[in-house]
Amino acid sequence: MRQGRTAPGRGALRRRAALRLAALATPGLGMLGLGTARAQGGDWPNRPVRYVNPYPPSGPTDTLSRLWCARMSEVTGQQFVVENRSGSGGNVGADVIAKSAPDGYTVGLGGIASHAIAPTLYASLPFDPHKDFTLVGGLWQLPNLLAVNLDLPARTVPELIALLKAHPGRYTFGSAGAGTTLHLAGEMFGQMAGVQMVHVPYRGSAPAQLDLVAGRIQMMFDNIPGTLQLSREGRVRPLAVTSLKRSPVAPEIPALSEFLPGFDIVSWTCLSAPAGLPPAMVARMSALSRKALESEALVKAYRDLGAEPWWTSTEDIASYRAAQEARLAPLIRASGARVD
Structure with missing residues (x-):
């Protein structure tokens, strides 16, 4: 009797052990798959x-x-x-x-x-x-905007180019610093228009804007939001944007590419x-x-x-x-x- 009861017990244990292993293996494979998906970013982002x-x-x-x-x-x-x-x-x-x-x-x-x-x-x-x-x-x-002081005798880009060619090196343009897109826009303008200007770098746009309004500099290339507001207040004169096409926010202002084909910065x-x-x-x-x-x-x-x-x-x-x-x-x- 003892031997008869022992054999089924061992078989049952084997079956139970196999079932436990199967139960553990399946979630394990599922977690491995989930971990792989997470590692590859399939659920990004799952936290801040x-x-x-x-x-x-x-x-x-x-x-x-x-x-x-x-x-x-x-x-x-x-x-x-x-x-x-x-x-x-x-x-x-x-x-x-x-x-x-x-x-x-x-x-x-x-x-x-x-x-x-x-x-x-x-x-x-x-x-x-x-x-x-x-x-x-x-x-x-974000395009840049070329704006000039109100006292500068140039109301269009062609008039500005003519003025700069007549007086090489006399007029200044400001920027938010050397090597910024605002500075490089001025350099690109000088090269493509064949004119000479003096670059005046500032530590940011705000002080350059103040000097533009005051006439201490005559021109400025600036990101469109700040200088566009100054122009709408009648404190500076906008001449052109530096993108290939006109800006949807100010479609009345021409693009420099309309006068200097290919100008784009x-x-x-x-x-x-x-x-x-x-x-x-x-x-x-x-x-x-x-x-x-x-x-x-x-x-x-x-x-x-x-x-x-x-x-x-x-x-x-x-x-x-x-x-x-x-x-x-x-x-x-x-x-x-x-x-x-």
């Missing part, structure tokens, strides 16, 4: 995302960033928290992004300054602009992340960003500020960045701008 803005709070770049982050929070159901890390023309924040873990939970603002100008402008950088980033896709483009930005992100995560980031940028509310808010939503694929932003660096490098060298 840190967004590094390399510029100070309260400016146009900060406002545009916060609008995008707010819309991304609505689209994804996760918070996008803006962290301002300004300094060195955007290089401090770019370095924070470059040195973060490539897990998709630290992203930030990249663009023309850190990814197309900095490689030529700076003798050395704390990051490699070509290897240390994943550029996910475009965010917005804008402040462009992109979603930047550390190098090494899984391709599936990058693709999901790009798709969700596109959804946010196509929101009617966001499009209106951007255009009210003079910016144009600008989604691009990951491949397109990489090639665009390279083309921009190649185009701007000779201009930077010719301007003499250099930071050692």
Whole structure:
């Protein structure tokens, strides 16, 4: 009897052990699959995302960033928290992004300054602009505005060019600093129009705007929001925008390309992340960003500020960045701008 009872007991134990192993193995395989999907970014984001803005709070770049982050929070159901890390023309924040873990939970603002100008402008950088980033896709483009002091006897671009050719080196143009898109817009204008102006760099746009209104400088290339407001108040005279086409926010102002074919220099930005992100995560980031940028509310808010939503694929932003660096490098060298 004891032997008869023992044999079935061992069989039962074997069956129970097999069932336990099967029960453990199935969830294990499921968790492995889920872990793989998460590692590849299929469920990104599943927690709050840190967004590094390399510029100070309260400016146009900060406002545009916060609008995008707010819309991304609505689209994804996760918070996008803006962290301002300004300094060195955007290089401090770019370095924070470059040195973060490539897990998709630290992203930030990249663009023309850190990814197309900095490689030529700076003798050395704390990051490699070509290897240390994943550029996910475009965010917005912001044209610059050429405005002149009201006392300057030029009401159109052709009149300005004629005036500058008649008096080479007499008139000054201001910018927010050497090597900025505002400075390079002036240099490009000088080269393409065949005129000579004196560049006066400032520590930001605000003091340059004050001197433009006061007549201490005669011209200025500035991001469109601030100077457009001054023009609408009748304090400066707008002559042209620096994008290929007229700006939707001010369609009455011509584009410089209408007088100087091919003239095009804008402040462009992109979603930047550390190098090494899984391709599936990058693709999901790009798709969700596109959804946010196509929101009617966001499009209106951007255009009210003079910016144009600008989604691009990951491949397109990489090639665009390279083309921009190649185009701007000779201009930077010719301007003499250099930071050692």
